[in-house]
Amino acid sequence: MITLQNIEKYYATKGLKSYILRHVSTTIQQGEFVSIMGPSGAGKSTLLNILGMLEEPTYGTYEFMGEDITSLSERKKIELYRNHIGFVFQAYHLIDEMTVAENIEAPLLYKKIAGAERKSRVADMLDRFNIVGKKDLFPNQLSGGQQQLVGIARALAAQPSIILADEPTGNLQSAQALQIMELFKKLNEEENITIIQVTHSEVNAGYGSRILHLLDGVIKEDLNVVNL
Numbered sequence: 527m528i529t530l531q532n533i534e535k536y537y538a539t540k541g542l543k544s545y546i547l548r549h550v551s552t553t554i555q556q557g558e559f560v561s562i563m564g565p566s567g568a569g570k571s572t573l574l575n576i577l578g579m580l581e582e583p584t585y586g587t588y589e590f591m592g593e594d595i596t597s598l599s600e601r602k603k604i605e606l607y608r609n610h611i612g613f614v615f616q617a618y619h620l621i622d623e624m625t626v627a628e629n630i631e632a633p634l635l636y637k638k639i640a641g642a643e644r645k646s647r648v649a650d651m652l653d654r655f656n657i658v659g660k661k662d663l664f665p666n667q668l669s670g671g672q673q674q675l676v677g678i679a680r681a682l683a684a685q686p687s688i689i690l691a692d693e694p695t696g697n698l699q700s701a702q703a704l705q706i707m708e709l710f711k712k713l714n715e716e717e718n719i720t721i722i723q724v725t726h727s728e729v730n731a732g733y734g735s736r737i738l739h740l741l742d743g744v745i746k747e748d749l750n751v752v753n754l
């Protein structure tokens with residue numbers, strides 16, 4: 527599903543290159559649940575953003591679902607993103623002026639999905655996440671955990687093949703974090719949705735099947751998680 531070959535990312539200031547990612551090569555199959563770990567500044571978010579087409583590598587090739595991303599037009603990239611990728615952010619990134627239901631519906635409008643289908647998908651998501659009673663509330667009327675559930679519901683409403691999550695439980699208490707991780711595990715096992723998460727938590731990484739350890743922009747370790 528994903529092939530990265532010799533990905534490099536650097537910023538040049540006054541002729542000096544500061545490398546964020548170096549020689550990153552890996553393959554991720556459909557249905558994997560991968561955690562990206564490493565110290566602060568190691569390049570984890572940058573790698574996730576490249577995978578999600580939110581940033582471009584300086585060098586190297588990125589193949590996603592058989593398409594060479596580095597040579598695609600902006601329009602084609604947006605289309606691929608809308609059709610396949612659900613992004614979940616640490617700080618939720620919900621739209622404050624929209625209700626829960628409107629937030630979940632928003633990406634479906636971009637995908638030009640017809641009204642009746644949109645309503646039905648939103649209703650399904652509200653139901654599935656047990657938040658029907660919250661549908662007319664605004665994000666600031668929800669707890670952090672509930673906001674993150676809405677963030678995930680919004681990503682899933684578009685029926686993605688892959689979820690990219692940047693520290694999805696970073697702002698949550700442990701019980702809420704557990705709920706989100708259980709949900710990811712279920713989506714991965716039952717719906718074969720590929721999941722790639724950035725996390726600092728060993729517990730969260732234990733929900734996945736593989737850990738990529740980044741250090742100073744380089745993949746230092748690529749481990750299979752052994753479930754005890």
Ligand SMILES: Nc1ncnc2c1ncn2[C@@H]1O[C@H](COP(=O)(O)OP(=O)(O)OP(=O)(O)O)[C@@H](O)[C@H]1O
Nearest residue numbers: 537544546564565566567568569570571572573724
């Ligand atoms: N636009 C930019 N210009 C210059 N340097 C940048 C830019 N964006 C990110 N960086 C640098 O890239 C490095 C990696 O950042 P990144 O956010 O990917 O790290 P991270 O591993 O996700 O860290 P954290 O765990 O703290 O979120 C950091 O040192 C950061 O300062």
